[in-house]
């Protein structure tokens with residue numbers, strides 16, 4: 436049984452996020468001759484528990500299914516109890532609408548819109564798409580944003596004829612963008628070069644990597660572990676008195692500014708320059724933020740890792756590509772992805788544009804040896820849907836934002852995974 440998260444298309448009305456839950460063979464077969472071709476009690480139990488459980492007892496979950504899947508459920512067992520059964524049919528000739536707990540919809544889009552509107556947005560906690568093959572193949576392709584990966588307890592012993600078989604589209608399992616991160620981590624652990632580093636910890640490393648995140652419908656805050664819930668302390672170690680003494684900056688303040696400051700004097704406001712160009716000269720090929728200032732490097736406790744960002748405007752959308760010379764995958768990179776994505780969304784709002792893509796280009800992408808075990812645990816986890824970022828629409832000045840102007844909707848990460856920072 437696999438669950439794969441996905442996000443609804445938000446281009447017309449607001450739509451619900453959903454998860455896909457399905458039992459599949461290794462070849463992604465899910466049904467034969469209108470029925471389940473196996474009976475795995477563990478899978479059925481998992482399905483029941485997953486789709487029935489809600490954290491708020493006043494709410495229940497919805498299960499979206501194709502008309503044939505509905506018909507494949509034995510009459511005495513349908514509608515699936517304790518859940519809102521949403522049946523997709525284009526023919527409209529089926530009269531289930533009178534049955535309690537059953538809703539009929541003509542498309543996946545209309546189902547997700549319906550579930551995002553009252554009363555369902557208040558009474559339904561989670562939405563699961565439960566099959567069958569047609570719904571997965573056509574509808575998820577239509578919403579163009581299914582993602583996730585097979586991590587199924589699959590029935591590998593049974594070999595079925597593929598005739599009359601309902602199949603899942605393979606794309607369901609490889610499109611969640613968190614896999615750009617997870618696959619890169621895995622690749623570094625499996626085949627990275629062993630290198631020494633300034634902290635003496637030892638790393639595994641790859642050179643020249645790229646990840647791409649779509650900011651149009653959701654926000655890439657990684658879900659396979661929870662990022663520090665309140666307050667960010669990843670740089671505290673590089674601003675401590677002990678560390679500053681070690682790098683010859685004992686005279687400097689023990690704070691985050693010392694750690695990251697590019698230049699002490701504010702000689703040129705690069706951010707305002709970027710905003711001005713995005714607004715007034717959007718085709719400019721020099722919309723650049725540069726933190727790498729060679730003459731100032733000696734004044735810094737740690738020279739900038741994310742050193743260069745270029746912004747790009749196209750079709751009313753703002754994209755950003757950031758070059759990071761050194762990227763620590765376990766603790767740092769999830770924050771780097773989130774912070775440049777956030778900056779892109781903020782500048783887009785100020786300039787009356789929509790967010791486009793965040794492209795993360797990395798020079799030395801490395802995993803500290805001390806993080807390998809924790810990251811191996813993390814890459815086994817199934818990503819959940821990315822949250823949606825809401826920004827107070829009235830804010831039009833980059834210096835006016837405060838924390839309460841930002842709201843993350845639907846962030847439901849896996850638990851925290853402990854990793855120590857190498858200093």
Ligand SMILES: NC(=O)c1ccc[n+]([C@@H]2O[C@H](COP(=O)([O-])OP(=O)(O)OC[C@H]3O[C@@H](n4cnc5c(N)ncnc54)[C@H](OP(=O)(O)O)[C@@H]3O)[C@@H](O)[C@H]2O)c1
Pocket residue numbers: 456457458459464465466467468469470471472500501502503504505507523524525526527540541542543565566567568569570571573574601
């Ligand atoms: N292994 C699992 O976890 C699992 C889960 C579910 C089902 N299954 C199996 O899968 C098989 C059924 O799957 P299937 O692929 O044959 O059929 P299905 O996807 O369940 O249902 C197909 C029907 O749903 C409607 N439909 C599909 N996409 C739609 C859309 N985008 N908008 C509106 N209506 C839409 C159409 O109904 P109309 O013809 O009425 O227009 C279509 O004929 C069965 O064997 C079942 O046991 C297995």
